[in-house]
Amino acid sequence: MADLADMQVVDKGLEKAVAGLSEERIQEVIGSVLSQAVAGRLKLYLQTCVHCGLCAEACHTYVSRDKDPDFAPVAKVKDTLAVMLKKKGRVDAEFMKNAARVAFVECGGCRRCSMYCPFGIDIATMIMTVRRICSLLGVVPQYIQDTTNSHSATSNQMWVQPDDWIDTLIWQEEDAQLELPGLRIPLDKEGADVLYSVIAPEPKVMAQLIANMAVVMNVAGIDWTMSSADGWDNSNMAMFSGDLEIMGRIERVHWERALELRVKRMVMGECGHAYRGAVYDGPKWLGWQGPPLPMIHAVELYYDILREGRIEIVDKLTEPVTIQDPCNIVRGSGLHEKLRYVVAALCDNVVEMSPNHEHNYCCAAGGGVINCGPPWKLSRLKSIKVKAQQLGRTGASLCITPCHNCHHGIEDIIGHYQLHMRTSFILELLVKQMKMPEGVRG
């Protein structure tokens, strides 16, 4: 039984789109998507699936929704892509609306189910294909579509105007200089070792993170720069809304900015989906086998500079701390050991969630789910009870979330399930607990 409350959610994006949708158009779009090269692999998967249901337990929505069978990954495929294939696209607008709900809200493409399927069937890609079909038909939740629109118009996720971005950088530099005199955020420095890129919510609502990173970069003595021009935002919600053309376009802007500046590598802030977009999905669509320059996630940067002794930790947290493994950098890039090395340097009392590492549960915010916005918030939180239970069992008072979506998602979980816990990026701890150069602080 699907959740009745979810089915009654009014999302303007979905309602209006299905109102004017003809069955001919649906059939045409489904036909064109399913005749493309990638669809062949999906058909092979559908023929291989033995309908054993072993993927069910892997999914946080299924487990959180008291094992409602409709939330099993295989059921989500059965109710969407499998029907489209079987009926050769002859489905109606209401079907598409339901498919959009399943694909955008009930699955974040975290890929955990593929690790529980004996055949490693790539269910996430099937769901992303459903999203692509929905997107081509305009059946996309309003808020994630708005984010995609922002990417289209501004190359960033949150309608940030170019002057606001530059002004924020200047202002954050001045702020950070209070902490560390002489500190700089070098802009557009050609030939720097590192180009640092962030996601648009940072200038918009969490600007201090930029100042924090400036402190770390300066103390660690890294030859770095940030871009005053477009390409500074590495986020990519178009990847999740199914608008692959905009996804490719903004990844091109992102990487070409790095190539223009002739940096050696790109370092990105603590975000998971942006890593995925910049390293896998974006380059792949653009014809690159991988990113044109090495992309270093913030967790890897912290690991490197801690291991090399370029920064030193002088204060360690003693309170119980747990770690959220972000899907896109753990299941998506195997950074869990480095993450633990960094956290161990900062915290004495780490209480692990179980399961963790590649077997972590998603935060239910990633994959574009949180970007579907307020209409779907309650649904999302119902779908992540299992994370609340996991967090609660640790008894930790702090959850470290090296990913913006995890950070926001877990804050919502803490509020909704009334957990006595707070969240923090690693960066926020790092600047507080690292040794500053002589005579600067204390």
Added chain:
Amino acid sequence: MTRSASWSWETGSRTLADLGELRAVHREVHEPAVSPDGERLGVVVVRGDGAFAVAENGELWEPELERAWHLRYTPDGRLTALVRIDDMWTVAVDGEPWQRRFPFVWNTGFSADGRVIAAQVKEGMEYTLCVDGQLWDRSFLSLRSYALSADGRRAAALVQVEELAEADTEKFAQGTWSVAVDGEPWEQRFIGLWSPAISPDGEMVAVQARTDRFEYTIAVNGVPWESRFACVWEPSFRPGGAGPLAPARVGSTWRLMEEGEQLWATSFVQLWHLRFSPAGERAAAVVAPEWGRFTVAVDDRPWGCTFGDAVLPPVFSPDGKRVAATVGHRRRWTVAVDGQVWEESFDMAWMPVLGPGRGPVLAKVQRGGEYGLAVDGRLLSQRYELLWDPVLSPEGDKVLLRGVQGGKYVRRVVPTGELR
């Protein structure tokens, strides 16, 4: 090219600025910029809290600046900076700030001859363009990028002309963007617009246009091409040619289109960075003949060698006979000329510089944190803390080297024959 004929090509070297000295005097010395002729080095220095200055060949600009950044030399050798004075921003040119001050100004751009300077401006809560200190008559909800014609007499910018309420996806899909030419927006509205380009004669403005959610084309003076594509990349004008050319995606491959018609016979996995020979008779672009492999195609013929990481925009020699590009493979960078890859590779390589005839190909490169000059694939022994792209004399017999060694900026002219 002709401009450089008037520069000093006398062989020998001159030390023109001492960064070490500046560092000893000032609290901070930022990244310097060097004039195209190499005669001047400009750099932002910080003298105290909120006290910035620009030093050119060691001499400080007059005005007191609360902040200065984005030092850029115009092609005709004037030094521009974005500066804050009395909490307002403006552009300063050779130490002279524009009369007008703005809440914010950024992204200076120059006409090809360097005579015209433009910048994006925020006035009140609206955005507009400032050309040589004069604001456009109209301002817009947003202005995201602009182009100047070669002579600087015309300017085109992407502007948001319709208000958009928060999360109003419906209105967005009806089109809220237009192109303003010399301040006057086109009547047409588009969902999205990118990369304006102005024809060499200044008569045409072309732009990538998103005409529907999944429909793209090129719009010229407000009129979209008849054909629609799955995606397009930036349009560009062929010197001496008519309408614009642009890569367009058909199905899942890219083709080169000229005025809406397919020009090159081959479809590629990727096709971008179209460049023309100076006379316009040849065209080269970065292409991916197969997924994961990039190269340069000249007039539809891809080079035999392909590269995994990236191929950067190609460049023609002044006579249009040779094509070179920076190429990246397995995290090393080098240069390929007419399909021949240099033997040595580097941590990074800049755009190759070609002279007329069969002269050497030069490129600024980086290895082990130092800069050097590579000539026909061989790294010369001189190392620099900072180096700018080499410039060949109009005849191609001499090279202008602009670099910082031991904290000192040295301008050096060397006969190309002595580079080996």
Added chain:
Amino acid sequence: MYDFVRGPLVWIALLVFVSGLLLRLVWMVKTVRRDPTVLPAMTLRHSLRSIAHWLIPFGSRSMRTRPFFSAMSYAFHLCLLLLPVTVMAHSVEWQQSWGIRWWSLPPRVADGMTLLVILAGVLFLLRRVMSAEVRNVNTPLDLLILLIVLGPFATGFLAYHQWVDYQTIIVLHIVSGALWLITIPFTWLQHMFMFFFSRAFMGSEFGAVRNARDW
């Protein structure tokens, strides 16, 4: 009747099985080659690494989270694959027909294994009907496919014990075996060979591309 099923029918079934498999294989290769991003992502090491972890009993966390089911599944698949080629009656047939000498299981062991297959099969069938998340995605066809798989084992078991008319049951046994072979390439039973390919891809996609484990 017996002569027909033992002769032409077996041949037809084998022919359909082999050619069906080959067709599937050709189609898969064609499909995969159409998508240029698949093959460059694959490495032998990560393919084998993934296949090994999912072949070794309890090599994956998925298997460890449900020990009873995994054990049954493992025993089921092992016996299912071993029995047809090692049961004594089949060895005798081969020796008679083609003169091939082949090792065979002691009859009592084979009998036990057959019973195990049937038992596990019945449990799977019950699971498909009783367990909500599995029932939700199962159709009568899925149950029928499972019954087709069990057919040769049930009839073989009866034939060995000769509890019913041997001539009838042996014909049924051969027919059900033929049906099983014919069904494999055209239903999800093809997972018996697709397993290796889908695992190889996912193993590489996780391991080589994303530096993570998939077990």
